[in-house]
Amino acid sequence: MDWLILSFVAVGSYLVGAIPTAYLVCRSRGINVFEIGSGNMGTTNVNRALGPRYAAVTMIVDFAKGIIPALVARQFVAGAPAVGGVVAALAAIIGHTWSVWILLLTGELRGGKAAATTAGTWLVISPWYISALCAVTFAVVLLGTRIMSLSVLVVIGVGIVGLLVLTALQAVDPVLGVYGIVVFVLIFYNHRSNIARLRMGKERPVEEEC
DSSP states (O other), X not given: OOHHHHHHXXXXXXXXXXXXXXXXXXXXXXXXXXXXXXXXXXXXXXXXXXXXXXXXXXXXXHHHHHHHHHHHXXXXXXXXXXXXXXXXXXXXXXXXXXXXXHHHHHSOOBXXXXXXXXXXXXXXXXXXXXXXXXXXXXXXXXXXXXXXXXXXXXXXXXXXXXXXXXXXXXXXXXXHHHHHHHHHHHHHHHTHHHHHXXXXXXXXXXXXXX
């Protein structure tokens, strides 16, 4: 394995993941996304500020921020594509969570909750049947509860269990198990305020998030 290439992959993926889509979209309309609603740099706050069209653009770009680095890395780290993909995926998610571009623009190291970016990496990293299971689970939970954060947390839990089972059965590269554990920790950490509201029964359904 070429560690120099892997280092470039990690740095490049971090910088791509750190692109502050929501912040830039809102700034283009004279709005600071950090001053809207929960102050999160994500699709929901863009929807609150500018409506569904701008929110859709934000979600698509954030989703691509996960897909593109992982796909490119699998090609560059030819000797160990799974390792390259996982390094790129995790770097992109970390970049979205703690964006150096936001640090340069605002003086604060902050970012978003990385749900869309994580979903993009997941599509590349995990086996297709795990991705399909996650998609169905997400749809069922969201339709049943109307709570976005709960849907994200449940689908992450289901996906991680699936990856860890496959890792234990040696059906996938062991590095995917590492990816799953780190993603689980990051997503639950990023959603800690949502978890607190869920426990108190105060998390709002999607129709009240706008």
